[in-house]
Amino acid sequence: MLRARPKGRPKATDVELVDVVVGAPDAGHVRVENLVMSVEPYMRGRMGGEATYAEPYPIGEPMLAPTVGRVTASADDTVPVGALVLHERGWREHALVPASECRIVAHDDLPPVVHLGLLGIPGMTAWIGAERIARIETGDVVFVSSAAGAVGSTVVQIAKLRGATVIASAGSREKAALARDLGADIAFDYHDGRVTDLLRDALAQVGASGLDVYFDNVGGDHLEAAIRVINDHARIALCGMISIYNAETPLPGPSNLIKLIWRRARMEGFLLRDHLDARGEFEAQMATWIRMGAIRPVHTEFAGGVAGAWDAFLGMLDGTATGKAVVPLGTLGAGTHGGNDSLDKEANR
Amino acid sequence: MLRARPKGRPKATDVELVDVVVGAPDAGHVRVENLVMSVEPYMRGRMGGEATYAEPYPIGEPMLAPTVGRVTASADDTVPVGALVLHERGWREHALVPASECRIVAHDDLPPVVHLGLLGIPGMTAWIGAERIARIETGDVVFVSSAAGAVGSTVVQIAKLRGATVIASAGSREKAALARDLGADIAFDYHDGRVTDLLRDALAQVGASGLDVYFDNVGGDHLEAAIRVINDHARIALCGMISIYNAETPLPGPSNLIKLIWRRARMEGFLLRDHLDARGEFEAQMATWIRMGAIRPVHTEFAGGVAGAWDAFLGMLDGTATGKAVVPLGTLGAGTHGGNDSLDKEANR
Numbered sequence A, B: 001m002l003r004a005r006p007k008g009r010p011k012a013t014d015v016e017l018v019d020v021v022v023g024a025p026d027a028g029h030v031r032v033e034n035l036v037m038s039v040e041p042y043m044r045g046r047m048g049g050e051a052t053y054a055e056p057y058p059i060g061e062p063m064l065a066p067t068v069g070r071v072t073a074s075a076d077d078t079v080p081v082g083a084l085v086l087h088e089r090g091w092r093e094h095a096l097v098p099a100s101e102c103r104i105v106a107h108d109d110l111p112p113v114v115h116l117g118l119l120g121i122p123g124m125t126a127w128i129g130a131e132r133i134a135r136i137e138t139g140d141v142v143f144v145s146s147a148a149g150a151v152g153s154t155v156v157q158i159a160k161l162r163g164a165t166v167i168a169s170a171g172s173r174e175k176a177a178l179a180r181d182l183g184a185d186i187a188f189d190y191h192d193g194r195v196t197d198l199l200r201d202a203l204a205q206v207g208a209s210g211l212d213v214y215f216d217n218v219g220g221d222h223l224e225a226a227i228r229v230i231n232d233h234a235r236i237a238l239c240g241m242i243s244i245y246n247a248e249t250p251l252p253g254p255s256n257l258i259k260l261i262w263r264r265a266r267m268e269g270f271l272l273r274d275h276l277d278a279r280g281e282f283e284a285q286m287a288t289w290i291r292m293g294a295i296r297p298v299h300t301e302f303a304g305g306v307a308g309a310w311d312a313f314l315g316m317l318d319g320t321a322t323g324k325a326v327v328p329l330g331t332l333g334a335g336t337h338g339g340n341d342s343l344d345k346e347a348n349r
Helices: A042-047 A121-133 A150-161 A173-181 A195-206 A220-228 A272-292 A305-317 B042-047 B121-133 B150-161 B173-181 B195-206 B220-228 B272-292 B305-317
Strands: A029-038 A067-074 A084-087 A094-098 A141-144 A165-170 A186-189 A211-216 A230-238 A266-269 A299-301 A324-328 B029-038 B067-074 B084-087 B094-098 B141-144 B165-170 B186-189 B211-216 B230-238 B266-269 B299-301 B324-328
Touching: A029 A084, A067 A094, A084 A094, A121 A150, A121 A230, A121 A272, A141 A150, A141 A195, A150 A165, A150 A173, A150 A211, A165 A173, A165 A195, A173 A186, A186 A195, A195 A220, A211 A220, A220 A230, A305 A324, B029 B084, B067 B094, B084 B094, B121 B150, B121 B230, B121 B272, B141 B150, B141 B195, B150 B165, B150 B173, B150 B211, B165 B173, B165 B195, B173 B186, B186 B195, B195 B220, B211 B220, B220 B230, B305 B324
Parallel strands: A141 A165, A141 A211, A165 A186, A211 A230, A230 A266, A299 A324, B141 B165, B141 B211, B165 B186, B211 B230, B230 B266, B299 B324
Antiparallel strands: A029 A067, A029 A094, A029 A324, A067 A084, A266 B266, B029 B067, B029 B094, B029 B324, B067 B084
């Protein structure tokens, strides 16, 4: 449960692990045994009190997280017992969920984690950003930051499938190596120098004069460095700015925005919620790519079950994860809190 | 003639006024008596040596400027003597111009200055920015900076014709009053406070919660203030950043670009050169508006003819002009340099 709104880096005392009774579902609800939950950067924003693009999580309630689970009791005809569902009531082992907030997953033969990753929010975010916002085409030179992250690792692979040349930035040599494994033509660890210099070197190595697309997951110096080398009619898809999520005072923005005029470039922010009409098209395309082996799932499983989820969240913020950061829960979680019999158990308060 | 590349604010010694013989046109050329020339902010960039979006003006040659003149001698069948033409060889009273670089103006019953203003670069820039980039629609709340300038004063009027609510920023009380005369619902002098506060007050006065469109002619604090109050799916058309043209070191950019993500907003730079296909549509629409009296030409005529053109350019950069800044030349110029008989006269060097 969220107990306090974090200032700067979140602390363990901002949340509390509690035992509660999870009873039978009321009419129109189902009970779900959660199998795996997601931890994502945007959660940091929703823990804060300032309204950003989503409602803050209320104090004194369990937080939300995209979660895949199996329905164990149902009081709604549309979501039967045994169904594999995606819902938002994570950060707990068992959840009572309105049936209207459950989505029975398509392609339920794929591993549960795929529904949080490639077929979930980060996968669809990558796809919308690449296809609808940046509109990556054959021959484009594409720069992707946070390229070993859940979104970035998918963008790298989509861009290669689309016939682009891909330059990747990541936060360690291991992550840069992963980006190369996923198909990036060049990948660097941004700790190895100024991003501007690393990017110029990378462009020289691929024989390109500039960028047609920058897929921005971090903001800050990456964004300024990218703007410095955009080609005419470049597209910058603003997906995230993890570099500033923990900043307590505003950081100055790029000093070279005038290049957006000289290069007639477009910079556009986007959120998945505006593109839900594309879900069917996206799922069909992505599931095909996964089954073909054309796109590889990349994820990090944090151990400890629900008791370990907070550390998993902090680890994800600190960049220790590659690909989608997930926490197996319940019978899938190594350190299950209370085990299956916590269901219907008396609260120890 | 350009003699030196300006550092910071341009100086009189950066240019030199010289007398030269203008002879008969070679084959494929015409001789034009210039009637009126334009001074524009982008010229500052082309005087500098750094490649921006246009070639620098060469040192030791006359600079270029959009100019309207009457053909006085022709060695090309396509451009006859007597034609009113638009060309780039301004900063001089008579010019030899390749016929291929002359455009015979449509709507030549309108005053010559209109072909440099509403029907010229600034008018078409305003129209492209409003119609193709910002896509202003009925009901939009539109913020325009430099609203008494050549582009801004036209955007204000187009936005009102499209049914938008218009908030205008200008550089003096007189200019703000002009913007209100042109139809702006609210107009402020940005010297009267912080732009952020002035803009918030303006929004409150028109009963709006935020901006759907910001048409940016200045960059800097105006851009940051506008981003602070954008609505979902806002469009920011980047047209110019006059606030930084004279800066010798880069100024920090807006610190709140992350709002482009939260608000799913688009920020896009543009240059007229990519939209020349629209000229016919634009001219027909704008000429109709002018003849209907729906859009009013706004311009400042600087005196002194070609000898006064440099001071006119500096005055325009300093913001002393309202609307399109022009310099009448030759028989139209008050202080004609050498008069008509400078044609074919020996150079006094």
